[in-house]
Amino acid sequence: MPPPVSPASLKRFVRRQAMRAVYRSDLRRPLDPDLAVYGAYWNRGVACNPAAIHAKARELVPHIRGVWVVSSRHRDRMPAGVPYVIEGSRPYWRAMATATYLVNNSSFPGGFTKRPGQRYLQTHHGTPLKTMGLDQRAYPALARKTDFGKILAHVGQWDHSLSANPHTTEVWDRVYPGAYERMDLGYPRNDVYFTATADDIAKIRADLGIAEGQTVLLHAPTHRDYRDGFVPDLDPEQLASQLGPDYVILVRAHYFYGRSAGVGDAMGAGRVIDVTGHPRVEELCLAADALIADYSSLIFDYACLDRPIVVHAPDWAAYRAARGTYFDLLSGLPGDTPGPVTTTPDELADVFSTGRWRSPESAVLRTAFRERFCPYDDGHAAERVVRRFFAPTE
Template sequence: MPRFSVIVPCFKVQGFLRECLESVLTQSFGDFELIAVDDRSPDGCGAILDEYAGRDPRVRVLHLPRNVGLGRARNAGTAEASGDYLFFLDSDDSLTPGALRAMADRLAEAADPDVLVFDHARTYWWGGTRRNALAEVLAEAGPDTFTAEEFPRILDLLTVVWNKVYRRAFVSSQGFEFSPGYYEDTAWTFPVMLSARRIAVLDRICVNYRQRRQGNILSTTSRRHFDIHDQYDRIFAFVAARPHLASWRPYLHRKMGEHCLDVLAKPDRLPPGDKAEFFRLTTRMFRIHRPEGALVDGEVAVLAGSWPAYLLKRQAARAGQQAARQTGALCGAVTARARACWADVHRRRPLDPQLVVYSASSHRGMLGDPAAVYAKAREIASGLRGVWVVRDAETAATLPPDVEHVIVGSRRHLEITARAKFFVNDVNWPGSPAKRPGSVHIHTHQGTPLKYLGADLLDKPGARLGLDVPRMLRRADRWDYSLVASRHAELVWERAYPCHFTSVRTGSPRNDVLVHHGAGGSGACGTCGGFRERHGIPADHTVVLYAPTRRDYRRTGHVDRFDPARLAADLGEGHTLVVRLHPSLAAGPARGMGLAELARRGVVVDATDEPRVQDVLLASDVLVTDYSSVMFDYANLDRPIVVHADDWPAFTASRGAYLDLPAEAPGHVAHSYRELARLFASGHWRDEESARLRARFRARFCEFDDGRAAERVVRALLLGEPMPGPGPGAPRIPGQTAGRDALTSA
């Protein structure tokens, strides 16, 4: 008996069918049967299915004698199924890699629940990907099983059949089957979910939900949308036959009203002449199924009135929206003018020579180099006043209570930026503030450059998708000083940003803590901000940090180079794998492709949201990365680095690189997962050759990092004092002296 019966009904999907089938048959988990149902498709679907069945014994094909529709085609597949769990996959959608393995592991952990609910991502015809907007519901559900009554938010997810798997014995014992019609998923989902005694969730994207350019079947204009009324009649009949479900009637009553109104409001659903009839049938159903004492308010209150009243309300709503847009535009113009005048008033005042404005990562809080400079200024330059620009009140709440801040766009923000003498940022300031004569802009960057940046992106159209390089350079024209950690960085910045600034050989301020507390020691130290303790990592564990970067040859930026769970298992006892995604991927689908679930199960530690990357670096004993610039920071710790460069040609072709990383790596290079696993199994990841490569890399790319970078910025650039020279034991440049001029280049 297989673990899964994957049932795939097919009708006029020949252009997408192969991708769907391949996504199932190439899964790492192979204990399944694939039952493909040819619903008398008039195109080539039947021949494609027979082709796959001929070469893979897990595929069985049912050729129906006539077209019966999606619901009954699923029933035909269910009748042939022998697996423990039923999975109904639409034939234009696809499974994500590793999905069945993740489902199987979660089912085993939850002791075979009746239903397992998992996540999905919408994949668009133009290449975009967007995770389910209600993904937080799955995280909120927790690891235990539950009923819909115990966690009703589970019903807020899409009422579709393909974001769940169902225990076949449960489906059989309850006599569940699909009804014919357009909205068959609705009439299946509510009875199943309300009847299940044990529901579990898997916080992982398992299905790519294809968004066709012409929309799905429910986007077509047709009277078949009247089917929604029959489906809700079936749901209420199901509940009426089961008195223990009577408490759900008010919820279903409101849900029915909202669903029908949504269909009515969509411009492409019903023929214009049929809308009044649809409304009248909906109000009739709403009246018939209304439970005694049920409140009728909010959106569904309109169903207590007439069709003319509904039209008047819709017209009033549209008029109100149009008026709001016009008023908003007018108010926006007035506000913009008032803001400009307010800023202009303060720009006429003298610059405040003690005022330093800080920002990091597009106003995301106290982070990176600016945070290190700010901390040092508070320590040694008490006369300076530092103010942080943050993007919203939520970000402001993450700041220590004694840190002065302004929210971007506020009047206070305009006043502060109009009068500040100094600006410290690791990315470009936006269009404002305008640079006043006498003000000083210090650009810290976000690490030593490996990937092409700035003007070098002009011949890399994929990498600069959505990026206006000329505008970026115009903003960079405001820089007065560019901080560099090496002569490599200095040359790159001056080439990539052909602007009038002075390169300052300070080192990277955020790396001061790494220089002071690294020294080749173990990650089990007291300098990592409690990272190990927060995540329950044993003190004697070897912490392996995996920090991949984004890919420009994929629109989403995310490419799974290997399975973190596999690496965690191959590392074995006494090791903890910590994963930190690139910040640009933190809010996208990347974490939903398995990382969140692995972290919940304790297989890996997800450090993506850790605000201080230095804490993560200090807590680790070895770094595994591909092409992330974090390797340049980590080299200051003098701890092993392993580069996983299995797609280096594709990466350099799409983005470009300033050095031949495989030839100049900070440690051993793995060109495949097998090589990566072998490095750790053999212990070569920390051998003498690794140390030699690391020393060479550190000497070239960390030459100005000696633990005094932040002090140099504060003393020389903010206070106007002589530039401090290299600290004790720091690598010196031949002929270098300790003066300010020796550490700057025009």
């Protein structure tokens, strides 16, 4: 005998069915040629490439109205004045049924039906170091929990796929096979690294509470498939203590882990700052004098700034075994490794205390890395994307 259905579950089921019925009716409405729907990171708010595209579209094609999809639990993240609809709501389904333009860095929820005449731009949200898409079939732990049919169905909706570099284009072509148009135009979210002024950066640092003359290190580690919760591979307070009062460490947990990195500043001197809740990672990069990287795709974006990068990788072997990677970030070869590599806390502290983090040798590695992964980034990617994607069709 099946378990009883709770009144709350029944109410949610009835509501979903009602919304789907209304959506099917809305699919018979004409498309709105001036409506664009944006989404980012599974509806967590205004961010990443879609945010930069939306901002530039408001400037270059102001007749296109933009509306964002956000989940109910993240609605508090929406900036004032930005139109949005709540995922699964009546306005959400109406927008998805009638918008001509769809822009996302992940996917739209709920199984929407893409109509003839709708144009879908998949911006993605990083350069791939770890295996993605169909390449995950080679890793049993990943493959067991991945619906590859669903991935291919999603890819079948795309009209355009954005890429930041030739490496990314090659990977997307293989792991997301489809008939979409490839846009090798750079990532719009990186434009700010070329357009921000010294005054902009000074204001960001001041807002974070950073004193003039302090050296800022950003650590924003990625998600690990083989761990539960955020467990940083370095102790930021220990590192801050080793480096002294001239250093400030910003720690940002991956968005999969919520809104806090769970780190504090036991010294009470503002030397370790949890910036997980900061709305724009690009501003944190602008504030930082160096990046303490792991395997996050942030490493490729930060390279646009031509600032020092130190790779701290104590669990590299476990990460490669569990997830697979497209190249050896720790090889030390130009183009693969962006700077010094450390695997222990003492090695990491030594890189900074000895100055190796900004040595000529580090600069050579950083230049080769930037040339490989940032060839299209020049501050004008959003403009190129907007002019291509929103161009009138015959």
